[in-house]
Amino acid sequence: MPNSEPFLVADGLSLSRGGRQLFSNLCFEVEAGELIQVEGSNGAGKTSLIRILAGLSRYGFEGRVERNEAILYLGHSSAVKGMLTPRENLSWSVTGRGQYCNEEIDSALDKVGLYGYEDVASNTLSAGQHRRVNLARLHLSDCPLWLLDEPFTAIDKAGVENLQEIFASHVESGGAIMLTSHQALSPGQRVRSINLSPSNFGAVG
Amino acid sequence: MNQASSRIESTLSSAQFCRRLLRRQLVLAIRRPVEIGNPLLFFTMVVALFPLGLGPAPAQLAEFAPGVLWIIALLSNLLTSDAIFRGDFEDGSLEQLLLSPQPLYLSVLAYIGAHWLVTGLLLALVSPIFAVMLNLSTASIPALVGSLLLGTGVLSLLGCVGAALTVGLRRGGMLISLLILPLYMPVLIFGSAAVNAAVLGNPAGPYLAILAGMLCFAVALAPFAVAAGLRISIDA
Numbered sequence: 001m002p003n004s005e006p007f008l009v010a011d012g013l014s015l016s017r018g019g020r021q022l023f024s025n026l027c028f029e030v031e032a033g034e035l036i037q038v039e040g041s042n043g044a045g046k047t048s049l050i051r052i053l054a055g056l057s058r059y060g061f062e063g064r065v066e067r068n069e070a071i072l073y074l075g076h077s078s079a080v081k082g083m084l085t086p087r088e089n090l091s092w093s094v095t096g097r098g099q100y101c102n103e104e105i106d107s108a109l110d111k112v113g114l115y116g117y118e119d120v121a122s123n124t125l126s127a128g129q130h131r132r133v134n135l136a137r138l139h140l141s142d143c144p145l146w147l148l149d150e151p152f153t154a155i156d157k158a159g160v161e162n163l164q165e166i167f168a169s170h171v172e173s174g175g176a177i178m179l180t181s182h183q184a185l186s187p188g189q190r191v192r193s194i195n196l197s198p199s200n201f202g203a204v205g
Numbered sequence: 206m207n208q209a210s211s212r213i214e215s216t217l218s219s220a221q222f223c224r225r226l227l228r229r230q231l232v233l234a235i236r237r238p239v240e241i242g243n244p245l246l247f248f249t250m251v252v253a254l255f256p257l258g259l260g261p262a263p264a265q266l267a268e269f270a271p272g273v274l275w276i277i278a279l280l281s282n283l284l285t286s287d288a289i290f291r292g293d294f295e296d297g298s299l300e301q302l303l304l305s306p307q308p309l310y311l312s313v314l315a316y317i318g319a320h321w322l323v324t325g326l327l328l329a330l331v332s333p334i335f336a337v338m339l340n341l342s343t344a345s346i347p348a349l350v351g352s353l354l355l356g357t358g359v360l361s362l363l364g365c366v367g368a369a370l371t372v373g374l375r376r377g378g379m380l381i382s383l384l385i386l387p388l389y390m391p392v393l394i395f396g397s398a399a400v401n402a403a404v405l406g407n408p409a410g411p412y413l414a415i416l417a418g419m420l421c422f423a424v425a426l427a428p429f430a431v432a433a434g435l436r437i438s439i440d441a
Contacts, residue, residue, distance in 0.1 A: 056300055057440050073304055077297025083236045084229070092229040094298050096222045096305030096312070 013063035036178040040196030046180040072143035078130040082123030108139035128154040148179040230319030244281040270339035271400035286364025309432040325357025348403035355416040356396040362427035369434030
């Protein structure tokens with residue numbers, strides 16, 4: 001998509017925590033069709049960066065974030081209520097975007113491998129299944145930009161492959177994804193990486 | 206954007222979103238009936254303590270009843286307000302709520318409304334039983350129920366401000382009391398004054414009007430404070 005403005009612009013982001021400079025003067029743009037992996041060791045500030053970009057952290061950092069498109073953010077916590085069924089969790093989602101009929105929700109749950117679990121209480125599901133309920137939102141959402149914090153946590157091998165396919169098709173259809181993960185993404189994909197290691201201040205691959 | 210995609214999200218109006226949140230909160234509350242029942246049980250227990258502490262003389266109990274009932278209503282509200290956002294904070298739903306494109310003012314009102322429905326409203330409805338237990342004159346029961354209906358609304362709104370500010374703290378229970386109890390005082394004063402007026406045969410209307418005024422004021426302003434409190438708690 002030529003001439004369209006970038007989904008997200010980060011301008012001179014700097015953050016220090018507990019006297020340690022996590023990153024400084026980080027500048028980048030996220031454009032349509034991009035898959036960006038934020039890399040760095042534990043404590044490098046990956047989650048902090050994603051939270052700043054999503055708009056959850058509003059203070060305590062320097063720089064400016066410009067968001068031009070709707071963002072889907074999936075964080076560490078699964079945002080799944082144990083007292084609700086997976087179907088209720090998705091249809092009464094607090095994200096406030098879109099409303100879905102049961103068929104749409106069931107098909108999304110089916111795609112993340114939760115067929116047959118639509119109507120059981122979520123607190124009988126495992127941690128990995130909770131994550132899957134959350135990931136079903138990727139199938140329902142219409143947001144062009146996805147900010148995903150460790151999306152592969154607690155997901156089994158087949159699930160990871162499935163996710164990689166979802167990522168590929170989202171990027172192909174003109175969306176963009178920015179994710180943190182220690183896992184290598186599938187080799188076929190063009191991945192831009194942002195490295196948050198201290199020796200690499202502001203470096204953008 | 207994404208026109209090629211087959212996923213088409215139908216847009217969601219703010220009113221629809223509010224209804225959805227309200228329904229979600231009520232279903233969550235109903236699936237854990239203990240949490241609805243506990244404040245009522247607390248109320249019952251404390252009311253039962255007063256005849257033991259003050260002595261069972263009916264005249265004396267009736268004299269203290271308006272203040273006693275209102276103080277217990279206030280405490281049972283305080284006990285439950287701590288939990289309004291706690292679960293959503295712990296499982297990450299609160300982050301999603303804050304990122305939602307819907308006006309946070311209305312979302313917060315839905316949370317507060319759900320809290321009031323399962324605490325304040327229920328309490329007001331069963332309060333005549335407690336009034337009889339404390340030998341309050343039957344003529345003053347409408348004033349008691351009316352003042353509780355209006356007053357607990359204000360309490361829920363204020364309690365929610367405290368809950369929003371302390372939700373990020375591991376043990377916010379004591380702090381929320383210190384933050385919120387001073388704000389509860391005007392409600393207590395006019396709430397018990399309304400019942401007292403009815404006991405003495407005076408019109409309770411003016412006091413109820415003042416409570417209604419407080420409720421309007423709180424509905425207009427408290428959600429802004431709650432929204433700001435939640436943003437701070439999530440940011441920390």
